[in-house]
Amino acid sequence: MSTATGTAQDTAEVREAAAQRRTFAVISHPDAGKSTLTEALALHAAAITSAGAVHGKGDRRGVTSDWMSMEQDRGISITSAALRITYDDCVLNLLDTPGHADFSEDTYRVLSAVDCAIMLLDSAKGLEPQTLKLFEVCRARGVPVVTFVNKWDRPGREPLELLDEVEQQIGLRPTPLNWPVGIAGDFRGLIHRASGAYTKLHRTPGGATRAQEEHLSAEQAAAVEEVAWDQAQEELALLEEIGAEYDPETFRAGISSPLLFGAALPNFGVAQLLRTLVDLAPAAEARLDTSGEPRPVDAPFSGQVFKMQANMDKAHRDRMAFLRVCSGRFERGMVLTHATTDRPFATKYTQAVFGSERSTIETAYPGDVIALVNASALRVGDTLYDGPKVQFPPIPSFAPEHFAVARAKDTRTDKQFRRGIAQLDSEGVVQVLSSDVRGEQAPVLAAVGPLQFDVVRGRMEQEFNAPVELSPLDYSIARRTDAASAPTLHSLSGAEVLTRRQDSELLVLVHNKWRLKVIQRDHPELTMEALLAGG
Numbered sequence: 001m002s003t004a005t006g007t008a009q010d011t012a013e014v015r016e017a018a019a020q021r022r023t024f025a026v027i028s029h030p031d032a033g034k035s036t037l038t039e040a041l042a043l044h045a046a047a048i049t050s051a052g053a054v055h056g057k058g059d060r061r062g063v064t065s066d067w068m069s070m071e072q073d074r075g076i077s078i079t080s081a082a083l084r085i086t087y088d089d090c091v092l093n094l095l096d097t098p099g100h101a102d103f104s105e106d107t108y109r110v111l112s113a114v115d116c117a118i119m120l121l122d123s124a125k126g127l128e129p130q131t132l133k134l135f136e137v138c139r140a141r142g143v144p145v146v147t148f149v150n151k152w153d154r155p156g157r158e159p160l161e162l163l164d165e166v167e168q169q170i171g172l173r174p175t176p177l178n179w180p181v182g183i184a185g186d187f188r189g190l191i192h193r194a195s196g197a198y199t200k201l202h203r204t205p206g207g208a209t210r211a212q213e214e215h216l217s218a219e220q221a222a223a224v225e226e227v228a229w230d231q232a233q234e235e236l237a238l239l240e241e242i243g244a245e246y247d248p249e250t251f252r253a254g255i256s257s258p259l260l261f262g263a264a265l266p267n268f269g270v271a272q273l274l275r276t277l278v279d280l281a282p283a284a285e286a287r288l289d290t291s292g293e294p295r296p297v298d299a300p301f302s303g304q305v306f307k308m309q310a311n312m313d314k315a316h317r318d319r320m321a322f323l324r325v326c327s328g329r330f331e332r333g334m335v336l337t338h339a340t341t342d343r344p345f346a347t348k349y350t351q352a353v354f355g356s357e358r359s360t361i362e363t364a365y366p367g368d369v370i371a372l373v374n375a376s377a378l379r380v381g382d383t384l385y386d387g388p389k390v391q392f393p394p395i396p397s398f399a400p401e402h403f404a405v406a407r408a409k410d411t412r413t414d415k416q417f418r419r420g421i422a423q424l425d426s427e428g429v430v431q432v433l434s435s436d437v438r439g440e441q442a443p444v445l446a447a448v449g450p451l452q453f454d455v456v457r458g459r460m461e462q463e464f465n466a467p468v469e470l471s472p473l474d475y476s477i478a479r480r481t482d483a484a485s486a487p488t489l490h491s492l493s494g495a496e497v498l499t500r501r502q503d504s505e506l507l508v509l510v511h512n513k514w515r516l517k518v519i520q521r522d523h524p525e526l527t528m529e530a531l532l533a534g535g
């Protein structure tokens with residue numbers, strides 16, 4: 001049987017390891033520089049040796065996942081995994097979020113496994129739609145947010161204007177930790193607000209290596225930067241007047257956000273971001289179980305599956321569960337209990353995965369992410385534990401906005417079709433809805449973003465040998481309803497009631513928000529509850 005963390009020495013070790021963990025994700029709009037920042041963070045921490053290794057542009061080797069040819073064709077990352085960066089006695093676990101403009105539930109689920117998020121803004125664009133959506137998920141889950149204003153080396157907006165936008169649009173109070181000298185596009189360097197130290201930027205062509213940084217005293221800086229320095233000082237005085245100081249309590253509560261200016265491409269300001277994560281971001285802490293009780297980090301092992309992925313490696317046809325360690329020490333080979341079924345779960349094959357890079361993992365601590373291979377018994381949200389039983393609350397499904405009827409292109413593949421759809425449903429690739437009217441052979445697939453349908457098409461063909469035809473439906477809203485309201489709703493035009501297979505919830509699909517309003521006005525007695533906002 002497995003080894004529960006029991007001795008005083010063991011629990012002290014786990015507590016120490018948890019205190020060293022920073023588990024976070026970057027939320028941004030495509031093109032804001034997430035891949036570049038990821039690479040710069042890893043580069044600074046010397047996890048990888050040459051720039052480009054994460055990004056995979058040109059002929060440089062990429063560690064961005066390439067498990068599906070479709071992904072390569074489009075140059076997008078559909079998979080999510082974790083990059084581990086060791087920095088100054090801390091282990092930073094950077095969970096990757098899919099970077100495409102299109103949404104999938106994966107992105108949201110990743111945010112259920114982090115303790116902190118970096119909100120990455122393009123200095124010229126400020127808050128963009130995808131950033132806003134992801135920020136709302138962070139807010140709903142109480143995830144504290146550090147803001148990084150990127151691309152300051154390019155023409156952009158006024159720094160004070162950007163702060164104002166963040167505060168006005170999303171009600172998050174920015175507390176700048178550094179301040180730029182030189183306007184966006186004529187970036188000279190950064191003042192570290194707490195110490196007043198000035199770091200001058202010296203560019204390196206192409207940004208392939210770390211930018212040269214020069215540390216100057218205030219007098220030296222004033223002499224070198226002249227007007228730009230004076231302007232920065234004026235702005236700093238203004239910040240002090242309005243009281244935009246870092247405040248740990250409001251940061252933890254998601255009310256304020258430490259903010260940094262920088263440029264990921266020339267790797268400038270990235271070291272400060274790493275320091276901010278180490279010094280200010282929350283460590284792995286006790287997580288609440290289904291009864292609202294905190295599971296202390298030094299309790300026996302527990303973890304929650306936040307992502308399932310199949311067939312990452314064509315040669316292996318495997319099915320992986322990504323699990324965040326919530327408490328205790330994980331040791332490869334432990335036999336855990338699957339909280340949903342109370343059955344044992346062996347962990348002989350466990351890996352750390354980032355993109356196509358895999359290495360076997362032997363031990364892991366709270367905040368770490370492990371990939372369990374051949375995990376066909378597991379589903380998103382499941383708990384695995386050792387010692388006394390614990391179960392973590394389910395990870396909510398998001399409100400789908402895209403719907404399509406799936407049919408097997410060839411009726412002879414009926415069995416494979418059903419097996420494939422059931423499999424994709426259990427992985428949470430899409431939500432599968434059905435009704436007596438539509439029948440087993442024509443389930444409705446519901447997605448947060450249409451890219452999820454492409455994944456279904458690709459996998460049904462390649463993995464299950466059952467090519468599908470997807471016919472889009474003219475609905476854009478799903479609401480939860482009940483058995484009493486279902487018959488009336490179903491009889492109305494522009495609405496249809498179906499059952500969500502994964503949890504047997506009754507959902508009513510409606511054409512658009514106008515139709516929804518009319519139905520609600522005419523039938524106030526009918527149940528139509530909003531699902532968790534996904535898009």
Ligand code: G4P
Nearest residue numbers: 030031032033034035036099150151153154263264265266
């Ligand atoms: P993403 O993952 O968020 O989608 O963004 P990615 O890192 O791919 O960056 C998008 C583009 O922005 C890239 O240009 C990248 O080099 C550039 N970029 C990122 N950070 C900075 C920065 O700090 N300064 C400047 N000047 N550029 C930055 P690209 O790959 O060359 O794309 P393209 O310009 O060829 O379209």
